[in-house]
Amino acid sequence: MNLIQIKNCYKVYNNGVTAIADLNLTIKKGEFVFVIGASGSGKSSLIKMLYREERPTNGSVIVGGINVAKLRNSKVYKLRRKLGIVFQDFKLLPKLTVYENVAFALEAIGMNSKEIRPKVLKALESVGLKEKVRSFPNQLSGGEQQRVCIARAIVNEPKLLICDEPTGNLDPEISKEIVKILDKINKEFETTIIMATHDREIVNKMKKRVILLEDGVLTGDYLKGSYKAHESN
Amino acid sequence: MKAIRIVIRGIRDAFKSVFRNFSLTTAAITCSTITLILVAVAMILSYNVQSITKDLEKELTIIVYFKEDRTEEQIAELKTKLSNMENVETYDFKDKETWKNELKAYDETFNTSLDYFTENPLLDSIVVKVKDVTHLKETTNEIRKYEYVESASFGEEAVLENVIGAFNIIEKITVVMVFALVVVTAFLIGNTIKLTIFSRRNEIEIMRLVGASNISVKLPFVFEGLVLGILGSIIPILITVYGYVILYDHFNGYIFLSMIRLVKPFNFIIYVSLIVLGLGSIIGMIGSYLAVRRYLKI
Ligand SMILES: Nc1ncnc2c1ncn2[C@@H]1O[C@H](COP(=O)(O)OP(=O)(O)OP(=O)(O)O)[C@@H](O)[C@H]1O
Numbered sequence: 462m463n464l465i466q467i468k469n470c471y472k473v474y475n476n477g478v479t480a481i482a483d484l485n486l487t488i489k490k491g492e493f494v495f496v497i498g499a500s501g502s503g504k505s506s507l508i509k510m511l512y513r514e515e516r517p518t519n520g521s522v523i524v525g526g527i528n529v530a531k532l533r534n535s536k537v538y539k540l541r542r543k544l545g546i547v548f549q550d551f552k553l554l555p556k557l558t559v560y561e562n563v564a565f566a567l568e569a570i571g572m573n574s575k576e577i578r579p580k581v582l583k584a585l586e587s588v589g590l591k592e593k594v595r596s597f598p599n600q601l602s603g604g605e606q607q608r609v610c611i612a613r614a615i616v617n618e619p620k621l622l623i624c625d626e627p628t629g630n631l632d633p634e635i636s637k638e639i640v641k642i643l644d645k646i647n648k649e650f651e652t653t654i655i656m657a658t659h660d661r662e663i664v665n666k667m668k669k670r671v672i673l674l675e676d677g678v679l680t681g682d683y684l685k686g687s688y689k690a691h692e693s694n
Numbered sequence: 695m696k697a698i699r700i701v702i703r704g705i706r707d708a709f710k711s712v713f714r715n716f717s718l719t720t721a722a723i724t725c726s727t728i729t730l731i732l733v734a735v736a737m738i739l740s741y742n743v744q745s746i747t748k749d750l751e752k753e754l755t756i757i758v759y760f761k762e763d764r765t766e767e768q769i770a771e772l773k774t775k776l777s778n779m780e781n782v783e784t785y786d787f788k789d790k791e792t793w794k795n796e797l798k799a800y801d802e803t804f805n806t807s808l809d810y811f812t813e814n815p816l817l818d819s820i821v822v823k824v825k826d827v828t829h830l831k832e833t834t835n836e837i838r839k840y841e842y843v844e845s846a847s848f849g850e851e852a853v854l855e856n857v858i859g860a861f862n863i864i865e866k867i868t869v870v871m872v873f874a875l876v877v878v879t880a881f882l883i884g885n886t887i888k889l890t891i892f893s894r895r896n897e898i899e900i901m902r903l904v905g906a907s908n909i910s911v912k913l914p915f916v917f918e919g920l921v922l923g924i925l926g927s928i929i930p931i932l933i934t935v936y937g938y939v940i941l942y943d944h945f946n947g948y949i950f951l952s953m954i955r956l957v958k959p960f961n962f963i964i965y966v967s968l969i970v971l972g973l974g975s976i977i978g979m980i981g982s983y984l985a986v987r988r989y990l991k992i
């Protein structure tokens with residue numbers, strides 16, 4: 462079962478920059494995929510197309526059965542409800558508590574508070590933050606804040622979790638913790654995870670499928686664990 | 695259920711931000727208050743003037759005097775002519791003897807002075823009521839044509855035309871002013887909404903990322919405009935209701951020596967209030983709609 466199917470995809474920005482060129486890629490349900498490449502290689506552009514922040518200029522990007530290229534603006538929310546997104550900058554609301562920040566995602570889609578409560582607590586438990594429900598974001602460490610973001614991204618039990626450099630702002634130790642949580646989510650809930658990263662150490666250690674972009678071109682698609690071997694060659 | 699939740703959330707957020715941006719909110723509400731007061735006053739005035747002119751028009755009649763040497767046949771002829779005229783509603787023949795007796799009964803001076811005459815100096819007359827006052831002049835001219843008619847005229851013509859003319863000008867000026875104020879108000883409300891949109895852009899971004907539908911993202915802002923418009927119509931409505939009732943009671947319903955009758959307060963002020971409320975809401979929503987369209991591109 463392919464969750465993501467990308468065919469002959471191009472992304473050319475208005476300024477003429479080709480961020481993605483002739484990309485063909487399929488990702489199955491339940492996979493954990495790293496997207497790596499130098500700065501400017503098109504990782505964020507690829508990720509933005511997956512949640513329809515950007516439209517492909519050409520070709521097709523199908524996510525969970527929805528063709529992103531043809532998705533109308535007014536229907537984007539239908540796609541977004543199927544996925545969770547985590548960013549390098551956490552995008553937490555400073556005036557809301559941890560609990561409220563996570564609950565916000567469910568309130569925003571019109572869920573009632575009775576349904577919301579158990580889901581929020583479960584999500585916070587998955588990231589190990591059940592004790593911090595009443596804290597405000599500025600009372601948390603960077604790693605804890607990112608865990609709140611992960612909880613918010615998975616609270617609606619999405620099939621796909623998209624992460625754009627989630628550890629970009631964190632120490633190596635904390636980064637490892639975050640990736641461990643993602644790995645746990647991947648295994649426990651069979652959530653498909655796509656993570657763009659610069660962190661070679663993490664990629665080497667985790668032994669997952671790795672997609673390598675160079676100037677917008679896919680130059681390597683390494684199956685589980687084969688990336689490190691390639692690197693050492 | 696879900697729709698209700700979205701609406702409740704929208705209203706809650708709207709009230710929150712109305713109080714958060716207090717100074718701009720106050721400006722917007724003040725402006726819509728002024729606009730709506732003007733609208734209410736203009737409506738009350740125009741409605742009353744309309745009803746007054748209608749009252750006056752009802753009184754407008756043509757008085758036809760026959761020449762001294764008219765014959766009975768000529769009187770009969772004019773009566774049939776009048777019956778055939780399209781614009782004539784009713785007519786009322788009054789001979790000179792009836793006039794004389796009425797005048798004598800009305801006033802002592804008339805009584806004595808009329809006694810000096812051996813012959814009745816007055817003329818026979820017909821009072822004609824028309825259906826459509828706007829054709830009063832044509833009908834009068836038509837009656838004047840007959841050789842046995844001494845005169846045919848209608849009173850208060852000039853006064854009425856002056857009043858209506860003056861009021862038309864006032865009405866036009868008011869319409870222009872109200873229109874300008876409506877635009878300014880919508881603009882101010884739009885600006886308030888714009889500020890809210892900017893102050894909540896992080897929230898909006900997250901809402902969109904987690905899959906809030908466009909309507910639930912936009913709704914709070916439309917509600918905010920609605921709330922501003924409604925808040926702006928409270929004072930005008932109070933002024934309409936209390937002001938008009940007090941005015942009406944003060945004059946006992948009549949002004950200018952009982953000549954002019956005011957429109958009864960009920961249900962008139964309820965209609966005016968509803969229109970003020972509706973207009974306030976519409977202005978608020980237009981303002982927020984414009985801001986949402988401009989600054990909330992989704
Ligand atoms: N909105 C945009 N408009 C124009 N050009 C853009 C836009 N976003 C990205 N680009 C360009 O597209 C190319 C790919 O950018 P992208 O952000 O996808 O790279 P990246 O791999 O995520 O880099 P980084 O590792 O630094 O985040 C770059 O050359 C960038 O300048």
Ligand SMILES: [Mg+2]
Nearest residue numbers: 504505506625
């Ligand atoms: Mg990037």
